[in-house]
Every structure is written in structure tokens, then in C-alpha cells.
Amino acid sequence: MACAGVFAAAPVRAQEDYGFDAGQFEKKRFELNGYAELRAEHFALDPGAAFYRLNFFDQTPRSDFARGTGALELTGVYREGMASLHATAHGEASRDYSGSERDTRLYEAYLRLDPARAASAELGKKALRWGKGYAWNPVGFVERPKDPNDPELSREGFVVLAGDLIRSFDGRLKTLALTPVLLPVRDSLNDDFGAAGHVNAAAKLYALYGDTDLDLVILGAGSRGRRYGFDFARNLTTNFEIHGEWARTADTERAVTDAAGNVTRVRADADSYLLGLRHLTENEVTTIVEYYRNGAGYTQDEMRAFFERVHTVYDQFQASGDATALGRIRDTLQTPYARPTPMGRYLYLRVSAKEPFDILYFTPAITLIDNLDDRSYSAAPELLYTGVTDLELRLRLYVLRGERLTEFGEKQNDRRVEFRVRYFF
Known part of the structure; x- marks a missing residue:
């Protein structure tokens, strides 16, 4: 009888060890997650750079400053039947030398x-993500651009009405999906x-055709000019992908x-493209390489002319004390010239x-952005x-290098050290 009791109990133990609760895999009605972050930064400034002169001409000269952030x-989802509410x-x-600043946005x-x-x-309000590129997305027609220095940051969306219609097939063409x-x-x-x-x-x-992802995208003329294009991604091997x-x-x-x-206002059609792997x-060493051609970017001569103009006007300000022209440049021209990667060719x-080395x-990591037109670059090693x-701790150093009248050589800072503490919940 004792032996019978042992064998009778065995199936019960097996169920306890290897069984699973299907409810664990069901989506919860309400989910809330997010992160809290503290970030300390130190900027080493370049007083001779064009963007330093634009940003600091009316302030006390300084060689560096610190900022704390x-x-x-928060990201939440509430589900009820076929409906769900999403919000981020x-x-x-x-706070830095200029005072304190607060910003609150509803991303989604x-x-x-x-x-x-x-x-x-x-x-x-939804942040759509179109394109296969990691640092840039030429076909991201209905989204705010990424910051190539930190492409994985969340971005604010636009208010849209969107849909998805999906069809699956047998054969080489496996899936078609339309997103209007x-x-x-x-x-x-907006x-x-x-x-x-x-x-x-x-x-x-x-379309998913064989092992290749393909997208055809279009934006009709309206608030912006008409745009159309395509993207692709394919795994050549298990660990090697091109896009x-x-x-x-x-x-x-x-x-x-x-x-x-x-x-002057320069108007033209522009072709932009990206190739990457x-x-x-x-x-577990991951390498990402991308070549980006920005067809709407400034040429090297156009950027040089802008920087020369800033330096000329700054010298006039130093001699006369009249900051009107510098203020006009800062208010009207700084934004397009100072945006991330404003020129034509980048690696x-x-x-x-x-x-x-088994260091648990x-x-x-290291990130390099090279301006192939003027040979200036930024390098960002991190740990x-x-x-x-x-809990996630990240230490990152940004180093900007370039001659005068080049993109990274005229940034307001030569170096930036960032220490970030992020707690996820």
C-alpha cells in the first residue's frame, strides 16, 4: 500500500513541476510601467566655436557648466474587450547655471x-515608427526624427487616425499588411x-516575402511636400542582418x-537613403553600421558660409557692442543649422x-558619428x-572633434560627460 501511495503521488508532483497556468500568459486588464531617472552632466565648452558664440554672447563667459536632471x-494600458487605451x-x-526648467509632455x-x-x-496621439534604420529613418514621414546620439529614446507622437489590415498566405509571400x-x-x-x-x-x-521584410510608404501633399519611398530588412544568416x-x-x-x-530659400526635390547592417x-559583440545620405541637408560650402557669418557678426559685436545681428541669427537660423546631422553624408x-572577459x-560600447563631408565627428564611449x-547605471563620454568651420568643430562644447541612473518598474 505504501508503494501504491508513492506511485499515485508521482503524477501530481510532475504536474506541479512541469505544468503551467495559462492565465499567466493572458494580457492583464490594466498595466502600468515606466522608469524614474537621475542624470548628471558636465559640459566642457569651446568659447571659439560658432554655436558657443550664438548661445553665450549675451551671458557671462564660461568654460564649462554642470546640469542635473x-x-x-509612465506607460499605461487599460483593456476592455476589443478596446484598449494606451498612454505614455x-x-x-x-537645473544648471541659467536656472531651473520643467517640461511635461503626453507622448501618447x-x-x-x-x-x-x-x-x-x-x-x-501615437508615435508611429516607420523604417528599418537604427540611427535615422528617411521613410519616417509621420514621426518626429530620432536623435542619432540616443536613438532608443521615447519620442512624442502626433494625433492620428490609423488602422491595420493584415492578410497571411501560404508560399513565398507570407504576409501583407496595409496601414492607412x-x-x-x-x-x-499637430x-x-x-x-x-x-x-x-x-x-x-x-510585405514579408521569404525572409525579407519590405515596406512601401507614401505621404500625400499637404502640410508637407509629397513623399514616397521604401525600406527593407533581411537576415543573411542568423546573426547577420542588412537593411x-x-x-x-x-x-x-x-x-x-x-x-x-x-x-535665400532653396527649394528642390530631395532623395535620401540609408544602408546598414x-x-x-x-x-555577444553587436556591431551596427549605417551610411546615411540626407538629400535635404546642407552642403559643406553652405555650412562654412553660415559659420563664417556667425564669426564675422560676433567680431562686429565685440567691436561695437551691438548684438542685434547676432540675436537675429540665433532666432531665425540657428535651429535648422544646429539640428542633429544637418549635412549630406554620415557614417x-x-x-x-x-x-x-566574463565581467558580469x-x-x-562606443558610438561614432562621422560627417563624411567635412571629416568632423563625435565619439561616445560608454559603460x-x-x-x-x-536598476541601470550608464556612464557616457561625448567627444566632438573637427576643424574650424566644420559641423562638430563649431558645436558649443568639445566634451560632455553624462552619468545616468535609471530605475524601471
Whole structure:
């Protein structure tokens, strides 16, 4: 009888050891997660650089400054039947030599309906992500651009009406998906997308053909010029992937100044494209390489003329004390010339190694952005530590190098050290 009792109990123990609760895999009705962050930065300034002179001509001269920032980002989902509400909020407060500053934004807030497995609709503020590139997305027609220095940061979306229709097949063509988008622009709605008074129509057609992902994308004329393009991604081997994007933008416009201060508006169609690869070794070393051609970017001569104009006007300010011209340049021209990667050709390289030499929880990495037109560059080595549950520590150094009258040589700082503590929940 004792033996019978032992064998009778065996199946019960097996169920306890190897069984699973299907409820663990069901989506919860309500989910809330996010992170809290503290960030300390130190900037080593370049007083002879054009952007230093634009930003500090009316302030006390300084060679460096420190900034402290606290941030909180929350993402929540509430589900009820075929409907779900999604929201992401981001707030941060910072303090440096100029005082304190606070900013709170609702990155996303939209309603999603899933009436069928192959059909869905979304209404509200949503951050769409189109394209296969890591640092840049030429086909990202209905989204805010990435910061190539930190491409994985969350971004604020636009208010849209969007949908997805999906069809699966047997054979080489495995999946087709159509994503139509309507993006209205009014004085107080999506007003930074472009000219008001338009309902902008866009669409993406996705196909999975064999082992290749393909997208055809289009944005009709409206608040911005008409745009169309495609992207692709394919795994050549398990650990080696190639990707690319191409986009044509009709009637782009950029403000161009010459060394004498004459400003003209240059309008033209522009072709932009990106080619890249990702590779993962057996030792978990990840390499990302991308070449980016920005068809709407400034030429080397145009950037040089802008920098020459800033230096000329600054010298006049030093002699006369009249800052009117410098203020005019800062207010009207600094934004397009100072945006990330404003010129024509760039090379991006990122290499990261997970736990090298069996050093647990450490991931060193380096990111390089090389301006192939003027040969200036930025390099950012970093060290990431994840040895404490839900806690991430990152130390990063930004080094900018270039001759005078080059993009990175005229930035306001030569170096920046950043230490970030981020707690996830």
C-alpha cells in the first residue's frame, strides 16, 4: 500500500513541476510601467566655436557648466474587450547655471480597437515608427526624427487616425499588411508637423516575402511636400542582418545664408537613403553600421558660409557692442543649422560587448558619428551596469572633434560627460 501511495503521488508532483497556468500568459486588464531617472552632466565648452558664440554672447563667459536632471516616464494600458487605451507621459526637471526648467509632455494617448485578428484601428496621439534604420529613418514621414546620439529614446507622437489590415498566405509571400494614416493639422493640433489647414494622408504597405521584410510608404501633399519611398530588412544568416531605406521628398525648402548675411530659400526635390547592417558574434559583440545620405541637408560650402557669418557678426559685436545681428541669427537660423546631422553624408558605427572577459553585468560600447563631408565627428564611449534588479547605471563620454568651420568643430562644447541612473518598474 505504501508503494501504491508513492506511485499515485508521482503524477501530481510532475504536474506541479512541469505544468503551467495559462492565465499567466493572458494580457492583464490594466498595466502600468515606466522608469524614474537621475542624470548628471558636465559640459566642457569651446568659447571659439560658432554655436558657443550664438548661445553665450549675451551671458557671462564660461568654460564649462554642470546640469542635473530628474525624469519620470509612465506607460499605461487599460483593456476592455476589443478596446484598449494606451498612454505614455514624460516629465523632467533640470537645473544648471541659467536656472531651473520643467517640461511635461503626453507622448501618447490613443484608443485602439481590435474587432478581428486581422484588423485594428487607432485614434489619438501615437508615435508611429516607420523604417528599418537604427540611427535615422528617411521613410519616417509621420514621426518626429530620432536623435542619432540616443536613438532608443521615447519620442512624442502626433494625433492620428490609423488602422491595420493584415492578410497571411501560404508560399513565398507570407504576409501583407496595409496601414492607412490620417494626420490633421490645425493651429493647436499637430501644429509642428507643417502648414495648418490640411488632413494629411499617408500609408504603408508591408510585405514579408521569404525572409525579407519590405515596406512601401507614401505621404500625400499637404502640410508637407509629397513623399514616397521604401525600406527593407533581411537576415543573411542568423546573426547577420542588412537593411536599407530610400525616400524622395518633393519641394523641400531650407534657409541658406552666405558669408555676407544674405538669406535665400532653396527649394528642390530631395532623395535620401540609408544602408546598414547589424552583426552579433558568438561572444555577444553587436556591431551596427549605417551610411546615411540626407538629400535635404546642407552642403559643406553652405555650412562654412553660415559659420563664417556667425564669426564675422560676433567680431562686429565685440567691436561695437551691438548684438542685434547676432540675436537675429540665433532666432531665425540657428535651429535648422544646429539640428542633429544637418549635412549630406554620415557614417554611423556602434559596437557593444555584453559582459566581456566574463565581467558580469557590464556592457561597454562606443558610438561614432562621422560627417563624411567635412571629416568632423563625435565619439561616445560608454559603460552600462545592470547588476541590480531593475536598476541601470550608464556612464557616457561625448567627444566632438573637427576643424574650424566644420559641423562638430563649431558645436558649443568639445566634451560632455553624462552619468545616468535609471530605475524601471
